């Protein structure tokens with residue numbers, strides 16, 4: 001298996017999450033880990049290609065390795081979107097075959113494509129033909145009443161035949177009727193064993209496990225059990241220091257020291273300053289920082305100072321320093 005920087009980084013990745021993993025969130029996560037792979041929110045191919053919304057591709061050079069996740073189901077349009085993503089400098093182009101939301105279903109994106117593996121294969125072949133950048137797929141184990149035991153290997157085989165070598169599998173079905181997107185991330189049962197069997201059956205593929213991984217210890221255990229990678233979503237967002245602060249040492253073998261919440265806050269201050277100078281608002285960045293001290297003394301005060309004040313007109317980095325003083329105990 002050829003190793004690209006994104007492939008190496010995919011040993012531990014932070015999941016694509018709409019409205020959460022925007023560029024500010026990714027910049028924050030990068031202050032905690034130099035090595036982990038970061039995913040964008042899903043960007044739809046129609047928005048990029050028909051809507052011309054190329055600003056959705058904006059990101060900072062410091063975010064690398066960073067993967068662009070695309071949504072779509074029209075091969076030529078996805079190929080063009082992949083081209084735009086590759087030109088913008090992304091290290092990987094990922095196709096979303098896992099997201100169950102209504103809006104997404106109506107455009108035939110996301111998890112509903114688990115029912116159309118040949119179309120997914122066609123989309124991936126078109127993207128692979130259009131870019132040098134690695135094209136990957138994030139999928140579920142199946143949808144609705146599909147038999148995941150047969151559907152998943154069939155899906156991997158067909159999409160693999162189109163040239164995809166790296167998959168992230170959210171180890172639960174999506175139920176397309178009757179569950180909200182949020183419920184679809186919790187209610188359908190997890191089946192890690194099925195995903196493990198896919199790794200045995202397709203040793204040539206790089207397979208990352210996703211879904212319900214709550215701690216770095218659990219992530220490391222899955223890697224030791226033979227998965228090529230693990231992807232964490234909600235835990236990484238809500239407890240970024242616990243998950244990402246030690247990941248370079250524990251997963252990537254880098255020398256310490258581990259990063260702390262305080263390190264991340266200090267590293268964010270110049271970034272926030274620049275964001276404010278260019279007309280941005282404080283809370284656009286700090287809303288992603290609320291979980292930095294979860295579990296530590298002062299965490300509630302940190303959250304309170306930021307959430308009550310960051311949207312006020314004129315709020316700036318001094319507010320962040322004031323909030324930090326609540327945790328460190330140093331007078332602001």
Ligand SMILES: Cc1cc2nc3c(=O)[nH]c(=O)nc-3n(C[C@H](O)[C@H](O)[C@H](O)COP(=O)(O)O)c2cc1C
Pocket residue numbers: 015016017018019020041042069096097098099138170185210211212213231232233234235
């Ligand atoms: C707020 C939110 C938004 C999400 N948006 C996307 C998305 O844009 N694309 C995608 O493939 N998955 C999306 N997901 C699903 C996550 O990528 C991930 O598969 C899921 O949360 C399971 O992983 P976890 O249990 O570690 O959170 C989203 C999840 C959350 C919580």
